[in-house]
Amino acid sequence: MAHNFGTAMVTSFRPTDQSGIEPRGHSSHKGTVPRISITLVPAPITLMSDPRVTAIPRADCCKPILDLGRGASAMADVPGGAIHLFGGRMTGGVVRVGDSVRRPTSASSAFVAALLAIFEQREFHGAPRYLGQADGMDSLSFIPGEVPANFRHWEDNQVAAAGALLRAMHDATRDSELAGRSPVVCHHDASPSNCVFVDGVPTAWIDFDTAAPGSPLEDLGYALWTWCIASKCTVPVERQAEQVKILADAYGIQRPERGAVVDAILERQARNARFWTELMASPENAPATPDVLASRVEWSRRELAFTAQHRSVFETALA
Template structure:
């Protein structure tokens, strides 16, 4: 009789409670999003998109079962290099293109991950290679994801962060790597601001949530305050960021891919000062 494999709780990144690794698989509690996530991951497999785990069915305990992706998932935000940001932008573009025009996207341009931050990303050899945690995935517009990625990979109000112009240059790296067209570049900063506003509102809404304890209050308030600081910082430097995004393209990139876009959306993020723990409920996402 085969011995039962050990269950190892996963605490890296921003994990839903109850997520464990069993051998070369990951098990997660079933949610009301499980059916859509399974369909999405099967779609990725058919399309040959390797930047996501495979859905392997449901185990004997009724949990969703996924392939385990080897690599590292950051537990905190940090400064990322241009090569890492460019790889993230290219990965997100491939994610979106794999869903464009599919039945899963419905009337929307693509399916969005809605949390393509570093803490939902698997790194190998220092580069992002895959996304995880698809509970918030829904049909949407590319700018919903790009606004969040621009914020969490490139923009920071922390005193020790790179200069505003350095951050602006990295936003340009992201937009170029994704292949974002000029009209969408002009709306990217508004998408970032929308995500920051929505983030503060969603964390504020959790203050009265019965799934949180009194001890969680200071952590939630810290995330609200951080989101507001980030919004103020982004708004203050909106023109610098946008100028970097819109400056003329070099001739060699004039044939860059164009991406049609539409409306913006969001999901709650946690600040770089606060670790992403397994206590975070899955409900802190877009409505």
């Protein structure tokens, strides 16, 4: 199947209207300062990050397309030869200069720089390279490729590649000072919307602002959800379970941890619902209206209920 993509690296998003669309995932972990970012493309598709939520039309949850939505139309020339990258984090001010992406520093800058340095030292090529910092800007290498603007039903080889890529990323951080007492450093948002595809194959992770030490199951549970499971998808749950197995096998998860995989998926879905519920309690700091926040809570709980309802199907596939 041929795909027509542009070339981009997800870097910054700005809040915008999201009425009439439904979230498709997010990332958060203990100790993370919630920061929400959004971009709109011509179709009603929204990407959010830190914690990140991908929103797509309800009717198109399994639409078989990859629409970059962040190619030439998402960039504009600015003085000095830089290209301003629209749609990204709330910090704004992100530009591409040649083969680098420059973005304002943040509280996560030092950790991300150290993490990307570990990747380079250990020859993990599935992430940007950290190029340095100057004038209040972090500089990262630009990764050419395709980044999906919406979720879909992926092919088996794509799901397998995502699982293998996640394992390679985790392995690159094992026994590192950055991981500390945890087994690995987790991305905490290893969804399709943070993955660069090359020739239709998941090849690199981007946007590490929520990365932190953790358990591999934290990332694996979230990846299995966002790559394989959708409560309103027309793909039968048995087929979704087959792809859960494909991704888990490609990752190489073994017992006894394999027996906790479905629990890890449910935990990430519950965390998603909790995150949006907590924001409803502080509407002055929320990135959306109360109605939109309520819809996200409802969606998250529906995803959780769907997975719980079909738990035996997923567990049987993983056995």
